[in-house]
Amino acid sequence: MTAQASAASLLAAQAAAHAAEPTPDRAMRVDRLTRLQTLIEFHALEFVQAIAQDFGQRSSHETLLAEVGMVSSAIIGTRRHLKRWMRPRRPATALAYWPAHNRLLRQPLGVVGIVAPWNYPLQLSLGPAVGALAAGNRVLIKPSELTPVFSALLQRLVSQYFKPEEMAVICGDAELAAAFVALPFDHLVFTGSTAVGRKVAAAAAPNLTPLTLELGGKSPVIIDASADLAVAAARIAFGKLLNAGQTCIAPDYLLVPRGQGRVLAEALQREVLRMYPTLEANPDYTAIISPRHRARLQQMLDEAQTQGATLVPLSAEQLAAGSRKFVPTVVLNPKPGMQLMREEIFGPVLPIVEVDGADAAIAHVKAGDRPLALYWFGRDAARREQVLRETISGGVTVNDCLWHFGQENQPFGGVGASGMGAYHGETGFRTFSKEKPVFMQSRFNGIALLHPPYGATFERMLKLLKLIA
Secondary structure (H helix, E strand, O other), X not given: OOHHHHHHHHHHHHHHHHHHOOXXXXXXXXXXXXXXXXXXXXXXXXXXXXXXXXXXXXXXXXXXXXXXXXXXXXHHHHHHHHHHHHOOEOOOOOHHHOOOEEEXXXXXXXXXXXXXXXXXXXXXXXXXXXXXXXXXXXXXXXXXXXXXXXXXXXHHHHHHHOOOOOEEEOOOOHHXXXXXXXOOOOEEEEEOOHHHHHHHHHHHXXXXXXXXXXXXXXXXXXXXXXOOHHHHHHHHHHHHHHHHHOOOOOOOEEEXXXXXXXXXXXXXXXXXXXXXXXXXXXXXXXXXXXXXXXXXXXXXHHHHHHOOOEEEEOOOOOOOOOOOOOOOEEEEOOOOOOHHHHOOOOOOEEEEEEXXXXXXXXXXXXXXXXXXXXXXXXXXXXXXXXXXXXXXXXXXXXXXXOHHHHOOOOOEEOOHHHEEOEEOHHHHHHHOEEEEEEEEOOOOOOHHHHOOOOOHHHHHHHHHHHHHO
């Protein structure tokens, strides 16, 4: 059986299982979440080793923090709140319809498909699965072909802890991915580039499959004139170099007050040397996922330098030929038409753009696509609120980077070119549920007064409805 046929077969089996048991009770959902947590925690070291093998070098601490730890925390919080999330709601009922009342039921959608990327393969495979399982769904996962060791491990472990009609993993290349997103899922989650996200949306359209798209983009950092540059540099360096910049919400470029670009570059240089005194032999510094991706980053720097930008390496270390690691580099005075200013960088390269104040920074952000993340550093509350009010992005962290992603009680998602839909916590539970409104009519009611034949009574009732709506 081909991988495409296998995916279709798994989907059919899960759909049939959902039809036979459309609303799993809380005990079953908790059991599935518990098995998922056991899978992650008992095999954490195997995941760390598999991901490191795929990357060539991946910081074990970053895998434990950003992948194992975040998914485990999400499961713990979900189990704690699941009873409340499952409870039927009682929305207000307009006075005119009393003594009838409204109910809002949260029901499983059915089968949720998840297409995960390579940069955080564990978190972005199983993170969405937490909300989908909590909502009572079945889950089918397609991990990235760029992390084959991890993908094979995930497939094997999921098959040990779950029946295939509960949750399954299907491995394959880009051809399988294209067939996968065209299947008639009840909901589809895709994390990846905006360009591929458009193709996913087109493939899902014939089935009218609801989508959650997490697409990244160029996430800006605005440095206000009131910011402490030393503090900002330390936090930006961490946010940019986590996973060597291969993070969908990594700071993509900096907007700084005129004349402060070189000062901030030097501050970043000091912080990088403190965090990563060496690169090649340093287990804390992650490699680039593939030679092709590394070559793309070098191409960006070569073009920028040729067109007059100034490159500021943040480490003096010379990497060996053929190394998969990449020297963190700041780019001063980039031009708008350069590749690194047009495309999401997805690596340890950081352009610095000097602007004339908050209004110019806001205008710069608004001139581009709406980003997945925005970061602001400063102490001026009025200018902070101006930026929050006048820009639109998927999420914001103030005076730090990345950490809005870790808030399970807040939704995470993009907007415009950076995506659609959201998950995490209760938002994820709702994303993977059908919130079905139910109107419970009372035995005694006045609705018959609105039935034909129409006349004076109808007119009086219509006026009354308007008055008491």
